[in-house]
Amino acid sequence: MRxxxxxxxxxxxxxxxxxxxxxxxxGGTDLMVAFNGGRLxxxxxxxxxxxxxxxxxxxLPDRARIGALCTHAxxxxxxxxxxxxxxxxxxxxxxxxxxxxxxxxxxxxxxNASPAGDSFPALAVYEAQVVAVxxxxxxxxxxxxxxxxxxxxxxxxGELIAGVEVPLFKREPQRAVFRKVGSRRAxxxxxAVAAGLLWVRAGKVEELRFALGSxxxxxxxxxxxxxFLRGRALSESVVEQSCAMLEEEISPIDDVRSTRAYRLGVCxxxxxxxxxxxxxx
Amino acid sequence: xxxxSFTVNGKxxxxxxxxxxxxxxxxxxxxxxxxVKEGCGEGECGACTVLLDGKPVNxxxxxxxxxxxxxxxxxxxxxxxxxxxxxxxxxxxxxxAQCGICTPGMLLAAAAHxxxxxxxxxxxxxxxxxxxxxxxxxxxHIVRSVQKAAELLRPRGRDCGARAAKSPRSAxxxxxxxxxxx
Numbered sequence: 001m002r003x004x005x006x007x008x009x010x011x012x013x014x015x016x017x018x019x020x021x022x023x024x025x026x027g028g029t030d031l032m033v034a035f036n037g038g039r040l041x042x043x044x045x046x047x048x049x050x051x052x053x054x055x056x057x058x059x060l061p062d063r064a065r066i067g068a069l070c071t072h073a074x075x076x077x078x079x080x081x082x083x084x085x086x087x088x089x090x091x092x093x094x095x096x097x098x099x100x101x102x103x104x105x106x107x108x109x110x111x112n113a114s115p116a117g118d119s120f121p122a123l124a125v126y127e128a129q130v131v132a133v134x135x136x137x138x139x140x141x142x143x144x145x146x147x148x149x150x151x152x153x154x155x156x157x158g159e160l161i162a163g164v165e166v167p168l169f170k171r172e173p174q175r176a177v178f179r180k181v182g183s184r185r186a187x188x189x190x191x192a193v194a195a196g197l198l199w200v201r202a203g204k205v206e207e208l209r210f211a212l213g214s215x216x217x218x219x220x221x222x223x224x225x226x227x228f229l230r231g232r233a234l235s236e237s238v239v240e241q242s243c244a245m246l247e248e249e250i251s252p253i254d255d256v257r258s259t260r261a262y263r264l265g266v267c268x269x270x271x272x273x274x275x276x277x278x279x280x281x
Numbered sequence: 282x283x284x285x286s287f288t289v290n291g292k293x294x295x296x297x298x299x300x301x302x303x304x305x306x307x308x309x310x311x312x313x314x315x316x317v318k319e320g321c322g323e324g325e326c327g328a329c330t331v332l333l334d335g336k337p338v339n340x341x342x343x344x345x346x347x348x349x350x351x352x353x354x355x356x357x358x359x360x361x362x363x364x365x366x367x368x369x370x371x372x373x374x375x376x377x378a379q380c381g382i383c384t385p386g387m388l389l390a391a392a393a394h395x396x397x398x399x400x401x402x403x404x405x406x407x408x409x410x411x412x413x414x415x416x417x418x419x420x421x422h423i424v425r426s427v428q429k430a431a432e433l434l435r436p437r438g439r440d441c442g443a444r445a446a447k448s449p450r451s452a453x454x455x456x457x458x459x460x461x462x463x
Contacts, residue, residue: 097411
């Protein structure tokens with residue numbers, strides 16, 4: 001085990017360019033479990049914990065910038081995030097337990113690309129842009145293009161996540177929902193996790209954004225349902241049709257944590273609650 | 282790179298050795314602070330909870346190189362046998378400790394919660410201790426212990442741990458001096 005310990009972002013990118021097979025480490029809450037299990041023997045680790053960069057949360061008029069090295073605990077309690085991006089605050093508050101949220105970072109969560117990443121559905125409905133940087137420069141990746149599969153991202157060798165940019169709404173949605181479903185409240189890995197935003201105008205759906213985690217190899221936006229509902233009134237039959245369409249949007253599996261049937265049922269229930277009138281966000 | 286300097290219970294310490302040694306092992310083996318316990322070794326159970334810059338973390342999933350320049354507190358800094366912290370007193374009186382393995386972690390997670398002015402209703406305490414498992418399943422006693430400690434701390438406004446100087450409660454502290462025994 002060799003540790004590379006850059007003192008700033010520039011040094012981190014130079015070192016990562018020279019050692020592209022090194023494993024970047026932020027809070028280490030996942031990586032250290034693998035290390036303790038003997039699964040990282042002989043690997044190089046790029047420890048980012050000394051960086052002062054990428055730790056800020058900044059609100060601009062049209063967007064929020066959240067540094068990759070911000071911990072979940074920091075994000076969940078940030079007044080701006082609580083007010084403008086409440087689903088992200090709730091998602092970060094649902095991660096692990098306080099010990100994990102004090103260490104685990106948003107950037108680390110994204111780079112890990114777990115199908116069950118709790119922050120992803122919120123970032124998906126907020127249509128976050130992931131800022132990736134390398135020694136050669138930087139680019140932004142729409143969140144829907146970041147994940148290539150289970151534990152796989154589209155980051156290129158030498159690229160690190162510097163943060164995310166989240167566009168802010170001109171018109172706040174009328175309803176919003178975040179739900180994480182697991183076997184207990186703390187420390188659980190999600191059976192299903194969902195985030196949704198709904199804009200209604202004159203009794204009709206202006207826009208729905210609905211994203212689900214833990215029910216496919218990567219986080220999924222329910223694109224067909226979102227399209228189906230545009231301009232429709234939320235009658236009982238329209239809500240039920242939407243819920244029935246969920247099966248085409250996701251591919252939940254039976255595994256150690258849950259079953260396909262349960263996950264589908266839970267996701268339908270969350271969508272139904274979001275769409276049904278009388279439900280507040 | 283092979284030297285990591287940080288404070289432990291208020292005292293500056295230098296560690297020399299493998300940079301990827303777990304903070305848990307450095308505390309127990311190098312510094313002989315065996316109050317910190319190993320439970321699951323994968324960040325699930327909270328037995329190895331210590332405070333890093335005042336916040337509860339799992340020492341089993343922190344590489345020692347990551348604490349360079351930072352402040353670590355272990356249960357050894359909370360109180361002494363002759364001068365127990367309110368939480369320790371309450372755990373004794375309410376039966377908050379059974380086998381004791383989870384207790385140091387419970388105490389520190391609870392200390393951080395109370396220091397931050399966290400709520401002391403049952404739900405809030407259970408949420409604050411959600412990352413700490415008690416396999417004797419003594420949760421009801423533990424929650425009651427924390428509530429009792431909050432009571433003990435409240436009327437006389439005594440401080441709630443070694444570095445609570447910023448909290449409003451400790452502003453009224455009588456100042457019990459340095460309790461660091463590391």
